[in-house]
Amino acid sequence: MSPPSRRARRSRDQVTVAAALALGVGLLLGGGGWALAMRDTGCDGSRQWLSVTADPAVAPAALAAADRFNAARRAAGQCASARVVASDSAEVAGVFRAGRGTPDVWLPDSSLWPDLVGRKAAGKAPSVASSPIVFAVSKATAKRYRTELERRSWGAFQRGRGAPAFHLRLPDPVRTGSGMASLLAIQASSGGGKGALDRFTTVLRTAKTFPHEKGVETVFGGGGADGSTVVAVPEQAVLQHNTNQVATVYPHAGTPYLDFPYVVATSDSKRKRVADGFLAELRSSRTAADLKRAGLRGPGPDQRTPRPLPVVRPGAAAKIQETWRKLGQGLNVLALIDPSRGTAPMPGESGTRLDAMLEALSTGFTLVPDDSSFGLWTLTGAPARPYRQASPMRELGARTQTGGNQRLGLQEALKHVQPRQGGTAGLYASIRAAYKEVGRNYEDGKLNVVLVLTAGGSPSAGRTEISRTVKKLGDTFDARRPVSVIVLGFGAEAAPSLRKVAAVTDGGAYRIENPGTVMQLFLRSDQLRVCDDPRCPD
Incomplete structure (x- = not known):
């Protein structure tokens, strides 16, 4: 064998060993924040380092590409090299939010991340690899329900008459692009129009x-899964699963892909040129082979199976993370009843508007969980103190001095609310x-709300009182500790001043x-968290 052939074989072996070591270190450390070793470039004098931070899923292939890239530049006498470090996409997103210590190039697992932190609009950075989100199920489930899951795709988690009920497990959406x-x-499969929010939150609720940082084996290997469990994970995660317990089901109606965008963050013109060269190596046929060995596909477009589901849009990441955050919140509510005009008939109902308010609250108190907090005030119209505290704010399951709990106390307090004649004096105060x-x-961790229930109409308040209230609440509102006002006008539109x-306070009227x-809002209180309009569940 000639010396060049031996050197070439040795170089390939070194690349393979380096990638294997990198992957092994990443697995041992849980896939987060691990550095990929970089051999000395052998370049004397001034060096132009290109710092690259890659998601652990693509980092081994990026290391192998960096070795080839650096070797080629050394051979050409160029003193510029790529240094690859692996770190979870969520961790690097936090670095970009802080604005310090950011890499020259970022390789997250999804375009959702750079869009979330404002570095690159979704879909605008070139992709270097891809992996579809697939359904991982037990072998027994696949044998029985594969066709059903393929046909229904992401709609398989919706309630359907006579259809099997599947339970979704997914990676943490706060920490992963796949989540x-x-x-x-799921949101796309819920459709639009009437009932869409109900379908969406019903799936998220379960x-x-x-x-x-764990793999799909934590679900199927730990005994926590049953025959209805479906795990949404990147295809790569299933291909790397080393037991025969798990089968892969591809949603035929379409599925999102992780696209591993190449985000150039540096503003330095020299580093940008080096970054362009490294991107060419990442998209070469040699890197394509490395990606395949790592369980990844090449970048699109191609004749893909399954069909891509285009859910990655500018702003989508921020909205879906906010939805997920709100969904996990409990309720901390102070209900303020305005019984003025309460004797007016409720349109379409047999009782009065006050009857409708009390019925809604009474039923609602029985539907929300014990750890939700509620208090109750009523409007009196008295000049000195225009409200009365019928019940302080407590968790519904909390014991009271009477020997009952807060829920029972609120039910009793509602029985003593009487309609008032005249206007709504004192409402804004x-x-x-x-x-x-x-x-x-x-x-903290709950949705903090002042819930105003009124018979609607125009409150009897002057402009000065309204302006004072708007200014006071606007000045007090803190997005880091938000308290929102939600006004419900029973039988009539809430006044424009109440809307203001x-x-x-980021609320609504x-x-x-x-x-x-x-009642539906209380029954599905998660909808109150993720929807700004109480009419959504209609």
């Missing part, structure tokens, strides 16, 4: 996550006081024509 993409696919009270009893008050709408 975010899975939520977006979906469970598994640790992002009461809203300001209620807003201060919720802020005083603020609970609600808007400055709406007309309620059917008390069942409010």
Whole structure:
């Protein structure tokens, strides 16, 4: 064998060993924040380093490409090299948010990440690899339900008459691109129009996550899965699963792909030129072979199976993460009842508007969980103190001095609310006081709300009082500790002034024509968290 052939074989062996070592280190450390060893470039003098941070899923292939790239530049007498470090996409997103220590080039697992941190609009950076989100199921489930899952695809988790019920497990959407993409696919499969939010939140209500640093084996290998369990993971995760317990099902109606975008973050012109050269190596046929060995596909477009589901759009990541965050929140609510005009008939109902308010709250209190907190105030119209505290804010399951719990106390307090004649004097002062009270009893991790129930119409308040309330609440509102005002006008539109008050707190004011709408909100309180309009469940 000639010396050049031996050197070439030795170089290929070194690349393979380096990639295997990198992958092994990554697996031992759980896939997060591990560095890929880089051999000395052998370049004397001034060096132009291109710092590259890659998601652990693509990092071994990026290391092999960096070795070839650096060797080629050394051979050409060029003192510029790529240094590859592996780190979870979520961790690097945090670095970009902080704005310090950012790499020259970022290779996250999905375009959702750079869009989330404002580095690159979704779909605008070139892709270097891909992996479709697939369904991992047990062999027994695949044998029985493969055709069903392929046909229904992401709609398989929706409730259907006579259809088998599947339970979704997915990676943490806060930590993984595959988790975010899975939520977006579920949202897309929920359709639009009437009932879409109900279908979407119904799936999310039962979906469970598994640790992002663990693999699919944590679901099927730990005994926590049954025949209805379907795990949404990248195809790569299943290909790397080394037992025969798991089968792969491809959603025929379409599925999102991880696209591993190449995001050039440096503004230095020299580094940008080096980055262009490294991108060419990453998209070469040699890197394509490395990607295949790592369980990844090449970048698109091609004749893909399964068909790509285009859920990655500008702004989609921020919206779906906010939805997921809100869905996990409990409720911390102070209800303020305005019984003025309460004797007016409720359109389409046999009782009055006050009857509709009380019925909605009474039923609602029985539907939300014990760890939700509620308090109750009523409007009195008295000049000095225009409201009365019927019940302080407590968790519904909390014991009271009477020997019952908060839920029973609220039910009893509703029986003593009487209609008032005349206008809604003191409503805005009461809203300001209620807003201060919720802020005083603020609970992290919960949706903190002043819920105003009124018979609608124009409140009897002057412009000065309205302006004072808008300014006070607008100045007090803190997006880091948000307290929102939601106004429900029973049988009539909420006044424009109330809409303005609600808007400055990121809340809303709406007309309620059917008390069942409010009951549905309590029944599916997660919809109150993810939807700004109480009419959504209609």
